[in-house]
Amino acid sequence: ERRQEVINYVTEKYGKDKVVQIITFGTMAARAVIRDVGRALDLPYAQVDMVAKMIPMELGITIDKALSYNKELKELYDTNPEIKYLIDMSRRLEGLPRHTSVHAAGVVIGSDSMDKFVPLSRSSDDIITTQFTKDTIEELGLLKMDFLGLRNLSVIQNAVALVNKYRDENDKLDINNIDFNDPKVYELISSGKTEGVFQLESSGMKSFMKELKPQSLEDIIAGIALYRPGPMDFIPKYIEGKNNRAQITYECPQLEPILAPTYGCIVYQEQVMQIVRDLAGYSYGRSDLVRRAMAKKKESVMVKERSNFVYGNPEEGIPGCVSKGIPEEVANHIFDEMMDFANYAFNKSHAAAYAVVSYQTAFLKAYYPLEFMAALMTSVIDNPGKVAEYIYNCRQMDIKILPPDINEGEADFTVKDGAIRYALSAIKGVGRPVIEAIVAERQERGPFKNIKDFAERLSGKEVNKRTIESFIKAGVFSSLHPNRRQLMLSYIQILDQVAEEKKKSMTGQMSLFDLMSDGDRVDRLELPQVDEYSDEQLLAFEKEVLGIYISGHPLDSYLDCIKRNVTCYCRDFQIDEETKKPKVEDGSIEIIGGMITSKTVKSTKNNNMMAFITVEDIFGVVEVIIFPNDYEKYKAILSQDQKIFVKGKVTVEEEKDAKLICQEIIPFDSLPKELWIKYADIASFKKDEQNLYLILNDYDGNDSVIIYCEKEKCIKRLPKNMNVKACKELANRLSLIYGEENVRIKEISIEKNRKID
Numbered sequence: 001e002r003r004q005e006v007i008n009y010v011t012e013k014y015g016k017d018k019v020v021q022i023i024t025f026g027t028m029a030a031r032a033v034i035r036d037v038g039r040a041l042d043l044p045y046a047q048v049d050m051v052a053k054m055i056p057m058e059l060g061i062t063i064d065k066a067l068s069y070n071k072e073l074k075e076l077y078d079t080n081p082e083i084k085y086l087i088d089m090s091r092r093l094e095g096l097p098r099h100t101s102v103h104a105a106g107v108v109i110g111s112d113s114m115d116k117f118v119p120l121s122r123s124s125d126d127i128i129t130t131q132f133t134k135d136t137i138e139e140l141g142l143l144k145m146d147f148l149g150l151r152n153l154s155v156i157q158n159a160v161a162l163v164n165k166y167r168d169e170n171d172k173l174d175i176n177n178i179d180f181n182d183p184k185v186y187e188l189i190s191s192g193k194t195e196g197v198f199q200l201e202s203s204g205m206k207s208f209m210k211e212l213k214p215q216s217l218e219d220i221i222a223g224i225a226l227y228r229p230g231p232m233d234f235i236p237k238y239i240e241g242k243n244n245r246a247q248i249t250y251e252c253p254q255l256e257p258i259l260a261p262t263y264g265c266i267v268y269q270e271q272v273m274q275i276v277r278d279l280a281g282y283s284y285g286r287s288d289l290v291r292r293a294m295a296k297k298k299e300s301v302m303v304k305e306r307s308n309f310v311y312g313n314p315e316e317g318i319p320g321c322v323s324k325g326i327p328e329e330v331a332n333h334i335f336d337e338m339m340d341f342a343n344y345a346f347n348k349s350h351a352a353a354y355a356v357v358s359y360q361t362a363f364l365k366a367y368y369p370l371e372f373m374a375a376l377m378t379s380v381i382d383n384p385g386k387v388a389e390y391i392y393n394c395r396q397m398d399i400k401i402l403p404p405d406i407n408e409g410e411a412d413f414t415v416k417d418g419a420i421r422y423a424l425s426a427i428k429g430v431g432r433p434v435i436e437a438i439v440a441e442r443q444e445r446g447p448f449k450n451i452k453d454f455a456e457r458l459s460g461k462e463v464n465k466r467t468i469e470s471f472i473k474a475g476v477f478s479s480l481h482p483n484r485r486q487l488m489l490s491y492i493q494i495l496d497q498v499a500e501e502k503k504k505s506m507t508g509q510m511s512l513f514d515l516m517s518d519g520d521r522v523d524r525l526e527l528p529q530v531d532e533y534s535d536e537q538l539l540a541f542e543k544e545v546l547g548i549y550i551s552g553h554p555l556d557s558y559l560d561c562i563k564r565n566v567t568c569y570c571r572d573f574q575i576d577e578e579t580k581k582p583k584v585e586d587g588s589i590e591i592i593g594g595m596i597t598s599k600t601v602k603s604t605k606n607n608n609m610m611a612f613i614t615v616e617d618i619f620g621v622v623e624v625i626i627f628p629n630d631y632e633k634y635k636a637i638l639s640q641d642q643k644i645f646v647k648g649k650v651t652v653e654e655e656k657d658a659k660l661i662c663q664e665i666i667p668f669d670s671l672p673k674e675l676w677i678k679y680a681d682i683a684s685f686k687k688d689e690q691n692l693y694l695i696l697n698d699y700d701g702n703d704s705v706i707i708y709c710e711k712e713k714c715i716k717r718l719p720k721n722m723n724v725k726a727c728k729e730l731a732n733r734l735s736l737i738y739g740e741e742n743v744r745i746k747e748i749s750i751e752k753n754r755k756i757d
Helices: 003-014 030-040 045-053 063-069 071-079 081-093 134-139 151-164 183-191 203-212 217-226 231-243 253-262 269-280 284-295 299-311 328-342 348-367 369-379 384-396 432-445 451-458 465-474 484-507 535-546 556-565 628-637 682-696 728-738
Strands: 019-027 097-109 120-122 128-130 143-146 400-402 414-416 419-421 589-603 609-616 621-626 643-651 659-667 673-679 700-709 714-717 743-748
Touching (some): 003 019, 030 045, 030 063, 030 081, 045 081, 063 071, 063 081, 071 081, 097 128, 151 348, 151 369, 183 203, 183 348, 203 217, 217 348, 253 269, 269 299, 269 328, 284 299, 299 328, 348 369, 369 414, 369 419, 384 400, 432 451, 451 484, 465 484, 556 589, 556 743, 589 659, 621 628, 673 682, 673 728, 682 728, 728 743
Parallel strands (some): 400 419, 621 659, 673 700
Antiparallel strands (some): 097 143, 120 128, 414 419, 589 609, 609 621, 700 714
């Protein structure tokens, strides 16, 4: 939130001419250059899209690497001249700068005016930047600073403020003075219930922490350093070492004090530096040069350093491993391991700083869950999907979420009486200045008595009819007027009346009531006598003005059913703010479950109809593409609010949420089921068989009936002509005859065809 203040401070301290921000060049990466060249060559979008998607979405991928990885792409390149030309042109442009922007955190500070050292430019936002990138700036020997901004620091700050809001001065929480060996915090981290905990909330990291069961800050530091592409390969070895320390071996005794804290694994850059110092006698400065050379894969430097490390270099004052009694082959093997590690090395100081923030957020969640979750939701207030996810987490933690309220709510999420009050500034179309004016008025002159009192006190302060309508739909006035329909039918009339009264007051016209003192005046508000909206309509209003449901969700009663049948949730299709890509993989087959919130039907070039539907679950939304054949098959069930499972193929584009291409649609109420009826033994079933069939005949359907005879442990599936509609009515009727404990309806999972109670 306050990074710009730091940059401004540095600029004022050292001088505007001596401080500039660093430029970055967006380059033509493998997939992007294919799309750009295809567009320039005016090739069909579908063809270019197909080629682009054949390039794997991995860090550092190039077109040449993709051709060697993907046989299908190589075959297209060799056999299709048009695609060969597209790829050849793209290879020539790959890696070239595409556009410029300002590095979010990079700042250069000079001893003199910066235009004496580097060429400068002015960005579109009127910010002065270098024309050289950060690497060139570094090579020139200039001081490059990185002002890293973390949303989580704001979460910690706001959570602590909420904790301390009603505390005495002597009882304030100091987040920088907490116990870093608290078992309760490590228990939370090991449980995997780390939603909102910095660096530890991804599903992969949750699994890792459950397995690792950290017991110290050192374990969390190592976990953060290891959970990255490359070091991940060492995770099993690290966990094995932690759980079975007697099995750890070291290639030479000198390695033990260096690698013991990480159970025999090289995890940090600092360990590489310590190894070359302690085993080969390098100086501190020289050890850092080796670390840099390894990380940048400077081959010529490394050949020389291998010789220095193993055999020493008297001229440069390096004793070498052999002189310290370490065998030549052992020294070479240690150097090889350091070289392998250097490709993805992480410095411990960085991981330690992150681990402190991780621990602080986990501490707040363990001891002050309400304040922490409130601050967390405030930090993502502009992202309804994330807010919905955290509200769901709150419900799992038995934290009550109260609706926004005109006399209790504030701009941010707040904590009161063991619950979290929803933020007023989260209401769509209502700016923060309006909310701040409302809160200031309330603090100065007391709570609002009714909607008319509110209108009288706030008119002229940016509160208009649209604001009032949004407030009514969000339930902001419900503590004053429980019936939202009454307010919706009368608020315009009330506002007009208030405006008219103010107008009269300004022209000097006064009534008998106006002559009364405030204490004598009776504020009567006549509202129409009508019934409240239906629950469905109230939820729809909440969704409209808040972007999410608060008082409930249309899918709440289906949650168990959804969990059993989906392979992922709608949030997994949305771009992650840290990785900048969705969790689902391009081309994977997934099942989602939710309700249809919108549908668009379009005509193809061949005049066939296809559809784009939006499916929403409790965490987010996904766009589903339904091609003509499938649209014809399923169009009868594609209505608004229909609850469906969709099985399909994931399609991912750069910098966009993923989509799902439909293969199959199953309405919730059409899930295959089985009706199980238990008898004491086969004889009991035989005796009752005809009576049972008479009942089943009244419920014709497609669900199987299975008889279980307990004594013989015998299972009998009735023939298909005895299939029924396995509904609650049938189950209740059978329960009255055979006992509730002897009748079960079991769902069959879409994917695995397994039976579930």
